[in-house]
Amino acid sequence: MADSEVPVNSETDLPTRPESTVRQPCRDHYDFVVIGAGVAGSLAAYLAARQGMRVLLVERQRFPRAKVCGCCLNSRAQQLLQQAGLADGLQALSPVPTSALRLQYRGRSLSLPMPGGLVVSRSRLDAWLVTEAVQAGAEFLDETTGKVLPLPDAGRKSDSETAESESETDCALRHVTLNSGTAPAAAVREHVVSARVVLACDGLALSSLSLLPEFHSEVSAGARIGLGATFPGTPKDSQQHPNEILMAVASQGYCGMVLTEDQQWNLAAAVDSRSLQRCGSPLNCLRDIFHSAGVVPPLGLDTAVVRGTIPLTRRTSRYAGTRLLLLGDTTGYVEPFTGEGMAWAITAATIAVPLAMRGLSLGWSRDAEHEYSRRIQRCVMREQGVCRALSSILSHPLLLRLTFAGASLLPAVTRTLITRVNRLPRQLEPIE
Numbered sequence: 001m002a003d004s005e006v007p008v009n010s011e012t013d014l015p016t017r018p019e020s021t022v023r024q025p026c027r028d029h030y031d032f033v034v035i036g037a038g039v040a041g042s043l044a045a046y047l048a049a050r051q052g053m054r055v056l057l058v059e060r061q062r063f064p065r066a067k068v069c070g071c072c073l074n075s076r077a078q079q080l081l082q083q084a085g086l087a088d089g090l091q092a093l094s095p096v097p098t099s100a101l102r103l104q105y106r107g108r109s110l111s112l113p114m115p116g117g118l119v120v121s122r123s124r125l126d127a128w129l130v131t132e133a134v135q136a137g138a139e140f141l142d143e144t145t146g147k148v149l150p151l152p153d154a155g156r157k158s159d160s161e162t163a164e165s166e167s168e169t170d171c172a173l174r175h176v177t178l179n180s181g182t183a184p185a186a187a188v189r190e191h192v193v194s195a196r197v198v199l200a201c202d203g204l205a206l207s208s209l210s211l212l213p214e215f216h217s218e219v220s221a222g223a224r225i226g227l228g229a230t231f232p233g234t235p236k237d238s239q240q241h242p243n244e245i246l247m248a249v250a251s252q253g254y255c256g257m258v259l260t261e262d263q264q265w266n267l268a269a270a271v272d273s274r275s276l277q278r279c280g281s282p283l284n285c286l287r288d289i290f291h292s293a294g295v296v297p298p299l300g301l302d303t304a305v306v307r308g309t310i311p312l313t314r315r316t317s318r319y320a321g322t323r324l325l326l327l328g329d330t331t332g333y334v335e336p337f338t339g340e341g342m343a344w345a346i347t348a349a350t351i352a353v354p355l356a357m358r359g360l361s362l363g364w365s366r367d368a369e370h371e372y373s374r375r376i377q378r379c380v381m382r383e384q385g386v387c388r389a390l391s392s393i394l395s396h397p398l399l400l401r402l403t404f405a406g407a408s409l410l411p412a413v414t415r416t417l418i419t420r421v422n423r424l425p426r427q428l429e430p431i432e
């Protein structure tokens with residue numbers, strides 16, 4: 001299975017590695033094995049470890065790592081981190097507050113109020129969350145790829161049939177194979193660990209579930225490719241206000257630009273795959289978007305690192321299986337507007353950990369899986385409608401022009417949409 005994200009030119013400098021990174025699992029058996037240390041996985045590992053669970057968090061890349069992302073954390077995400085007791089730690093990262101989103105299209109500008117948002121670089125945010133998980137008691141193993149193994153009798157029964165029979169005995173464990181190290185093959189170490197529950201938080205490509213055919217994702221027609229670039233900068237390099245998110249919109253796609261707390265320009269784009277091919281290189285594609293939108297790109301873009309993703313918009317066949325829950329981008333992907341992607345991943349972690357713990361104490365059953373899927377549907381999938389609509393608007397020039405006109409005539413509609421994507425979902429009811 002393809003990596004979900006690859007650098008398409010060179011490497012970049014990153015902050016230091018989280019402390020207490022282990023080199024191999026300290027035991028064979030865990031309560032939780034969490035695969036993938038993005039926001040979903042590292043927060044879930046933290047929440048579970050804080051409850052006294054034995055947690056192993058594995059991450060394929062060496063940490064800290066870069067990530068294609070606009071780095072905008074909306075107020076829902078912040079509220080959930082605050083509820084998890086992480087508000088002070090987040091503030092200690094010195095995130096940049098945002099007050100407005102400026103859309104720029106063919107030289108025209110539309111500024112939308114975006115109060116309460118924060119910008120924080122993903123390498124530092126994710127590394128901090130991992131450190132919090134480790135301090136809460138989780139083991140962290142990076143440069144390690146996790147794959148969930150099929151249940152022993154999966155050849156005879158489907159995963160859901162197995163779940164039904166397991167609820168009678170409740171003795172099954174989930175096994176995960178871990179591959180640490182890199183080529184040559186002789187340097188790769190393999191371990192198999194067991195878990196009472198596995199959380200698959202490994203992002204778009206669903207690589208942790210490649211051995212379980214019942215979990216697959218369907219890429220939407222016309223799905224865009226993500227591009228990201230990070231390079232040193234100062235406010236003087238651009239016409240952009242430091243507390244503003246600038247979104248350059250063009251027929252090739254759109255590119256968001258922010259200055260992060262560590263004085264880096266962070267560019268994150270969703271581009272049409274045919275336009276990308278026509279442009280000849282990802283860097284040219286970013287330049288073209290800026291040019292068409294009438295935005296002068298910041299100094300430093302020409303030598304920037306550009307990373308690319310696999311096609312973005314997709315749906316996953318199911319969100320849960322026997323002792324297995326999917327969180328964050330593994331459940332599917334809708335292009336975020338500003339800050340929803342991480343908020344949905346954080347929401348999923350907040351739902352998954354207490355439900356999994358209840359499933360472990362009462363005996364795992366299909367009810368736990370259905371309950372998880374139901375909550376993800378209500379608190380994440382339903383909320384994605386607004387972003388899906390906005391993403392369609394950004395790809396249709398006529399709709400975009402009407403939106404530019406409408407937003408200035410009907411500011412209340414714009415405010416309602418922004419409030420809607422930022423609020424805590426009403427259905428985030430407590431888990432008994």
Ligand SMILES: Cc1cc2nc3c(=O)[nH]c(=O)nc-3n(C[C@H](O)[C@H](O)[C@H](O)COP(=O)(O)OP(=O)(O)OC[C@H]3O[C@@H](n4cnc5c(N)ncnc54)[C@H](O)[C@@H]3O)c2cc1C
Nearest residue numbers: 036038039040060070072146202203226328329339341342
């Ligand atoms: C262009 C673009 C702009 C975006 N802008 C924003 C924004 O401004 N705000 C926002 O909130 N969201 C934004 N998003 C979305 C956001 O980045 C994601 O929704 C969010 O990162 C999902 O978090 P996650 O934890 O599910 O996955 P990820 O953050 O992708 O983390 C998954 C981790 O799993 C690891 N992994 C993968 N496979 C394995 C394996 N088999 N074993 C072990 N580890 C594995 C990966 O290396 C990775 O570290 C943007 C996305 C794109 C593409």
